[in-house]
Every structure is written in C-alpha cells, then in structure tokens.
Amino acid sequence: MNLKIALLAGDGIGPEVIDQAVKVSNAIAEKFNHNIEWTPALTGAAAIDAVGEPYPDETHDICQAADAVLFGAIGHPRFDNDPSAKVRPEQGLLKMRQKLGLFANVRPTFTFPSLIDKSPLKRERIEGTDLIILRELTGGVYFGDRGRKDGGDTAFDTMTYQRFEVERLARKGFEMALKRGKKLCCVDKANVLEASRLWRETVQALEKEYPEVEVTYEFVDAVAMRLIQWPKGYDVIITANLFGDILTDEASVISGSMGLMPSSSVGSEVSLYEPIHGSYPQAAGKDIANPLATVLSAAMMFEDFDLKEEAEAIRSVVNKSLAEGVVTEDLADGGKAYKTSEVGDWLATNI
Amino acid sequence: MNLKIALLAGDGIGPEVIDQAVKVSNAIAEKFNHNIEWTPALTGAAAIDAVGEPYPDETHDICQAADAVLFGAIGHPRFDNDPSAKVRPEQGLLKMRQKLGLFANVRPTFTFPSLIDKSPLKRERIEGTDLIILRELTGGVYFGDRGRKDGGDTAFDTMTYQRFEVERLARKGFEMALKRGKKLCCVDKANVLEASRLWRETVQALEKEYPEVEVTYEFVDAVAMRLIQWPKGYDVIITANLFGDILTDEASVISGSMGLMPSSSVGSEVSLYEPIHGSYPQAAGKDIANPLATVLSAAMMFEDFDLKEEAEAIRSVVNKSLAEGVVTEDLADGGKAYKTSEVGDWLATNI
Ligand SMILES: CC(C)[C@H](C(=O)O)[C@@H](O)C(=O)O
Numbered sequence: 001m002n003l004k005i006a007l008l009a010g011d012g013i014g015p016e017v018i019d020q021a022v023k024v025s026n027a028i029a030e031k032f033n034h035n036i037e038w039t040p041a042l043t044g045a046a047a048i049d050a051v052g053e054p055y056p057d058e059t060h061d062i063c064q065a066a067d068a069v070l071f072g073a074i075g076h077p078r079f080d081n082d083p084s085a086k087v088r089p090e091q092g093l094l095k096m097r098q099k100l101g102l103f104a105n106v107r108p109t110f111t112f113p114s115l116i117d118k119s120p121l122k123r124e125r126i127e128g129t130d131l132i133i134l135r136e137l138t139g140g141v142y143f144g145d146r147g148r149k150d151g152g153d154t155a156f157d158t159m160t161y162q163r164f165e166v167e168r169l170a171r172k173g174f175e176m177a178l179k180r181g182k183k184l185c186c187v188d189k190a191n192v193l194e195a196s197r198l199w200r201e202t203v204q205a206l207e208k209e210y211p212e213v214e215v216t217y218e219f220v221d222a223v224a225m226r227l228i229q230w231p232k233g234y235d236v237i238i239t240a241n242l243f244g245d246i247l248t249d250e251a252s253v254i255s256g257s258m259g260l261m262p263s264s265s266v267g268s269e270v271s272l273y274e275p276i277h278g279s280y281p282q283a284a285g286k287d288i289a290n291p292l293a294t295v296l297s298a299a300m301m302f303e304d305f306d307l308k309e310e311a312e313a314i315r316s317v318v319n320k321s322l323a324e325g326v327v328t329e330d331l332a333d334g335g336k337a338y339k340t341s342e343v344g345d346w347l348a349t350n351i
Numbered sequence: 352m353n354l355k356i357a358l359l360a361g362d363g364i365g366p367e368v369i370d371q372a373v374k375v376s377n378a379i380a381e382k383f384n385h386n387i388e389w390t391p392a393l394t395g396a397a398a399i400d401a402v403g404e405p406y407p408d409e410t411h412d413i414c415q416a417a418d419a420v421l422f423g424a425i426g427h428p429r430f431d432n433d434p435s436a437k438v439r440p441e442q443g444l445l446k447m448r449q450k451l452g453l454f455a456n457v458r459p460t461f462t463f464p465s466l467i468d469k470s471p472l473k474r475e476r477i478e479g480t481d482l483i484i485l486r487e488l489t490g491g492v493y494f495g496d497r498g499r500k501d502g503g504d505t506a507f508d509t510m511t512y513q514r515f516e517v518e519r520l521a522r523k524g525f526e527m528a529l530k531r532g533k534k535l536c537c538v539d540k541a542n543v544l545e546a547s548r549l550w551r552e553t554v555q556a557l558e559k560e561y562p563e564v565e566v567t568y569e570f571v572d573a574v575a576m577r578l579i580q581w582p583k584g585y586d587v588i589i590t591a592n593l594f595g596d597i598l599t600d601e602a603s604v605i606s607g608s609m610g611l612m613p614s615s616s617v618g619s620e621v622s623l624y625e626p627i628h629g630s631y632p633q634a635a636g637k638d639i640a641n642p643l644a645t646v647l648s649a650a651m652m653f654e655d656f657d658l659k660e661e662a663e664a665i666r667s668v669v670n671k672s673l674a675e676g677v678v679t680e681d682l683a684d685g686g687k688a689y690k691t692s693e694v695g696d697w698l699a700t701n702i
C-alpha cells in the first residue's frame with residue numbers, strides 16, 4: 001500500500017514522540033511491504049513563531065492531500081495565563097479540527113496488564129476495562145458564538161448543536177458498539193441543557209435502526225462518578241465536545257498513564273492520530289518523554305487503513321517493551337529508564 | 352438560640368433521610384439548649400403532584416422566612432428520558448437556587464478513617480484528602496438563554512457570566528482558603544471559553560487583596576484527571592456551575608460513599624443544607640437509605656450558625672456510628688445492616 005501521511009509534530013515533546021512513531025511505522029512498512037511518504041508541516045506555537053499562525057493554510061493543504069495525519073501535541077506555557085494573547089496555539093488545534101471536519105474523537109480506554117498497579121484505582125475495579133469514548137469534536141460550545149458585553153463585564157459562550165451533527169456521531173457510536181460490546185451510552189445533561197435534549201431525541205430516534213445495541217442515557221455528572229467507580233460498566237460512550245474533553249481526560253487516569261493512551265479524530269475525508277497527552281513543555285528536548293501513546297496512535301492509523309496485522313504488530317511490540325521494562329522514566333519505577341529515542345529504536349528493531 | 356428551619360424533604364428517599372437529620376438536630380437542641388422550629392414545605396415531584404409546581408411560592412416564602420433550609424433530594428424517574436415533560440422536578444431545584452440567591456455551593460471532600468478502604472482509589476492516594484469545591488450555583492449555562500431554531504433541528508444554550516458573579520464566588524473562595532490550607536485553584540476552560548477568561552481575569556485581579564493565598568489556574572479537563580490522581584494537591588477549588596456539577600460528583604468518589612457527603616448552598620440571606628446524593632427512588636420507602644450525608648449537612652448548618660461545638664458533636668457521633676458499625680446496608684459489608692430510622696435513633700440517643 002502507498003500511504004501519504006502528513007506529519008504535524010507541533011510543540012514541546014511533540015517532535016520527539018513523533019520521531020519514534022515514524023521509526024516504528026517505517027519498520028512496519030518495511031516488514032509488510034508498504035510505502036509511506038511523510039510530509040512534515042508546521043502547527044502550534046512552532047507555526048506561530050514561523051508564520052504567525054498556529055494552523056497555516058499550507059499545513060491545511062498538506063493535511064487535505066494526505067491519507068492520514070499523524071499529530072504530536074501543541075501548546076506552549078508562554079501563552080497560558082495570558083488572557084490577552086490574540087493568537088494561541090490551541091486555536092490552531094480547533095481550526096484544524098474544524099477545517100478538516102474531524103467530527104469524532106475516538107479515545108479507547110484500556111489497561112495494560114504489566115502496568116495495572118500504577119493506576120490510582122484498585123486493580124479489581126479496572127482490570128479488563130475496555131471502553132471507548134466518542135467525543136463530538138467540531139461542534140458545541142467550542143465553535144459557538146462568544147464574546148463580551150457591558151464593556152467587558154459580561155462574557156458569553158454559546159453551546160449549539162444541530163441534529164445532523166449529533167446523528168453523524170451517534171451513528172458512528174452505534175456502529176462501533178455493534179462490533180464490540182453492543183452497548184451505547186449517551187452522556188449529556190438533558191435535565192438542564194436544550195442541546196442535550198436534542199442529543200437524547202436524536203439518539204432515541206436512531207435506536208430502532210440498531211436493535212442489537214442496548215442504549216442507555218446518563219447525565220454527565222453521574223458518569224464522572226461511575227467512570228471511576230466501575231469503568232467496566234461502559235462499552236461505547238458518545239458525548240458532546242465539552243463533556244468529552246472532561247471525561248476523556250478523566251478516563252485516562254484508569255490506565256495509570258497518560259503517556260500510553262492513543263486517540264484518533266475521524267473526518268469524512270482524512271483522519272488524524274494523536275497521543276492524548278499534551279506538549280509537556282518541561283520535558284521538551286530532554287529525550288525523556290514516553291513515545292508509546294504516539295506509537296499506539298500510529299497503530300490506530302494502520303487499523304483504520306484496514307491493515308489489522310500491522311496494527312497488531314505495533315501493539316504487541318509495545319506490550320513486549322512494557323513487559324521487558326524497555327520504558328521511559330515515567331514508567332521505570334526505580335528500574336532503568338530508557339530515553340525516548342532508545343525506546344523508539346528498540347520498538348523499530350523488534351517489529 | 353432560636354432557629355427557624357424550613358424543611359424540604361422532597362422526593363424518593365428525601366423524607367426518610369430528612370427525618371433522621373431532624374431527630375439528630377433536635378437532640379442537639381436539647382443538649383445545648385436551643386430551640387428549633389421546623390416548617391415543612393413541598394418541593395420536587397411531590398410538589399408537582401400536589402400543586403403542579405416543583406417550587407411553589409408558598410415554599411419559597413417559608414424558605415425566605417427561615418434562618419436556614421434543610422433539604423432532602425428531588426427527582427423522580429417518571430420525568431427522566433421524557434424530553435417532552437413540561438414541568439420537571441429539577442426545575443424546582445434551579446428555581447429555588449435562583450430565587451433564594453444560593454450563589455455558592457460548598458462541597459467538602461474528605462475521607463472517613465473507618466471507610467477509606469471502600470474507595471475505588473488506593474489508600475495512599477486519598478488518605479488525608481481535605482478539599483472543598485466551591486461551585487457557582489446561580490449563573491452560567493444553567494441560567495442562560497436556551498431554545499431551538501430551524502424548526503427544532505438546532506438547539507442552543509448560553510453560558511454567561513458577569514464579573515460580579517465571579518467576584519462574589521471568588522471572594523468566598525479566598526476567604527475559605529485563608530482559614531484552611533491557603534491554596535485556591537480556579538478551574539476553568541480559559542483556552543476555549545470567553546466566560547472562563549472573564550473568570551481568570553477577575554480572580555487574577557483579586558489576588559493582590561489576598562497575598563497570603565497561593566492561587567493556581569487549571570483547566571477543567573486536567574483537573575478531572577488530577578482530582579483522582581492526587582486529590583491531596585487541592586485545598587479550595589472555585590469553579591463555574593457546570594464544571595462544578597461534574598467535578599463535585601467526581602470528587603465524591605474519593606470518600607468511597609456518596610451516602611456520606613454533605614453540602615451547603617450559601618446565599619446572601621438564607622443558606623441551604625443538603626446531602627449530595629440524589630433521590631434514589633429505588634430505595635424510597637424501604638427505610639434502607641443512608642441518612643449520614645443529611646445528618647452531616649445539618650452539622651454544616653450548625654457550623655454556619657457559629658455553633659461549632661454542636662457541629663462537632665454531630666460529626667463525632669457520626670464517626671462513632673461508623674466505627675461501631677451502626678450503619679445502613681450500603682456500608683454494612685456483610686455485617687448487620689441497620690435501618691435508616693435505627694441509625695437516626697442511635698445517633699440521637701448518643702448525642
Ligand atoms: C487544548 C484544548 C483546546 C483541547 C480541547 O479542549 O479540545 C485539549 O484539551 C484536547 O482535549 O485536545
């Protein structure tokens with residue numbers, strides 16, 4: 001297969017972890033006889049510095065021309081706590097999601113046998129957790145009208161959803177559930193929000209098309225609790241942009257390490273793959289960041305190209321590295337801490 | 352002291368748990384020579400059934416005339432999953448918060464030595480947790496404009512904050528922090544929301560008035576993670592209505608039992624005290640619900656009347672009941688399960 005992949009390394013540890021995913025993907029390509037053409041492009045603070053824009057048009061063109069986008073992380077502390085900054089790296093992220101139409105963020109949550117005791121949660125609560133949160137990514141309060149009134153003393157943001165946005169995401173949720181545990185949970189705040197009532201209505205109307213899927217409706221506050229109390233109770237969760245932002249990060253706690261959790265953001269034309277962790281600026285340039293989340297995001301990419309064996313090969317070499325203790329300092333637990341690049345090399349060699 | 356308390360038992364297990372808090376409060380009144388006058392009033396589904404309104408004017412008048420309100424729970428399953436229901440019990444709750452001006456919901460999160468192993472979290476992560484979430488309760492997306500457009504296909508909700516609303520809550524947070532660990536964390540989504548940027552601005556402007564308090568600003572998604580990873584890192588958290596709704600429920604997981612966690616909702620004239628758990632309709636009428644959260648809410652009430660010894664007397668008898676295993680079935684763990692009313696009687700007798 002010939003694959004054209006746009007490579008958006010971004011800020012902080014982004015470039016370092018992306019490098020390892022490239023190494024591993026190239027090893028896969030060699031082993032399975034694929035041809036990957038990587039096209040790097042600027043994004044985030046790096047792009048602001050270079051061209052004054054966190055998601056330049058050129059980057060967008062590269063992404064659109066690609067079969068997939070592999071993404072590192074964006075964000076830089078110099079923009080935090082500065083309410084007056086006009087251009088922020090995060091705007092690039094949002095613009096990218098919107099312009100590429102990445103409407104569904106897919107975040108699997110699972111545990112790693114060799115790491116289960118790293119979780120702040122007790123083993124018996126989490127062992128065997130296998131859930132996916134499907135977060136709507138191009139709508140809701142992220143993209144509604146916002147501004148100030150009363151000379152700046154009143155601020156407002158608008159949470160809006162259209163039926164087709166909910167339906168599109170919900171269908172994806174139903175289809176994923178069909179291939180998995182056949183349970184779908186719609187998470188909202190329908191006892192307060194009109195947008196949530198539209199969500200509920202829309203999902204309810206789809207239920208009859210997927211009679212095999214058992215659908216439940218839960219309030220986001222209750223789910224924030226139950227996700228920790230009993231994550232094994234969930235299979236596929238669908239939820240709005242803002243709720244998904246909160247719940248996916250919360251769910252990442254279950255596995256015990258953010259440094260391991262991959263994600264994909266699905267669009268109608270191109271999809272994007274990225275680790276769920278951020279740009280972690282304190283570690284940037286030190287060759288200490290954990291590359292596994294990015295490597296596993298590449299596995300999700302191969303999976304979506306229907307290259308299941310390739311995806312599985314990545315997952316199994318990752319598990320092997322964990323079992324053999326070839327890990328970065330965040331997972332070293334007093335043992336030897338490998339460098340980011342060493343872990344990448346080891347994985348590529350062992351593919 | 353003469354105390355006039357409005358008694359809003361509400362729905363589900365509300366009446367049962369309220370009864371126990373009344374018993375315990377009366378025992379306190381007797382022991383410490385106070386006089387409590389209780390005035391019951393209708394609310395929730397119970398009020399809808401009786402007068403077609405979940406927070407009737409008469410109830411409001413009773414609350415306003417009172418020194419404090421003791422509240423059970425509201426909500427009834429017959430209104431759930433029914434997007435068409437015109438009158439809902441929850442509306443009563445929101446109307447009550449707004450009309451009584453209950454702008455700050457105070458939710459302490461702490462652990463009980465004898466119950467610490469019930470938490471889904473590991474002991475070393477949570478032992479000694481002592482944090483308070485201060486949730487803004489009369490503004491934000493709960494009370495903004497909402498509705499439908501495009502023949503019902505588009506739904507919107509508006510998240511609005513005014514500077515004075517943020518300032519009022521933030522001041523309360525600073526003052527609480529001064530009396531405790533001197534740390535305040537403002538939780539928002541300032542990288543996306545304009546309302547959050549107003550929050551940050553407003554809190555930043557107050558910092559210099561409270562130089563002793565160390566202030567941090569964190570994003571709600573990160574906090575959803577850190578609250579579980581390291582709850583001991585927090586002292587006082589201030590946050591908007593919707594974020595507070597999610598985070599307070601999430602935080603309740605730490606203690607291992609929702610059935611134990613009290614709260615207060617502070618207004619400028621009258622304050623309200625309620626357990627954080629809901630109406631738990633499946634248990635209603637069975638005399639099995641855990642009354643301790645409501646009893647501990649009454650302790651918060653005494654504390655706010657500056658009756659510290661009284662509050663302490665309640666807390667210590669509650670701890671005693673836990674230590675001696677005089678508990679309802681949710682905490683019985685194979686041991687004897689006491690009835691709701693038996694626990695109340697035991698507490699009142701042991702005051
Ligand atoms: C950086 C921020 C705008 C972003 C979001 O809120 O979507 C991030 O938290 C994420 O989840 O990807």
Ligand SMILES: CC(C)[C@H](C(=O)O)[C@@H](O)C(=O)O
Pocket residue numbers: 191192221441444596
């Ligand atoms: C019932 C609901 C409207 C309410 C809220 O969202 O405020 C509840 O979840 C709470 O936290 O008291």
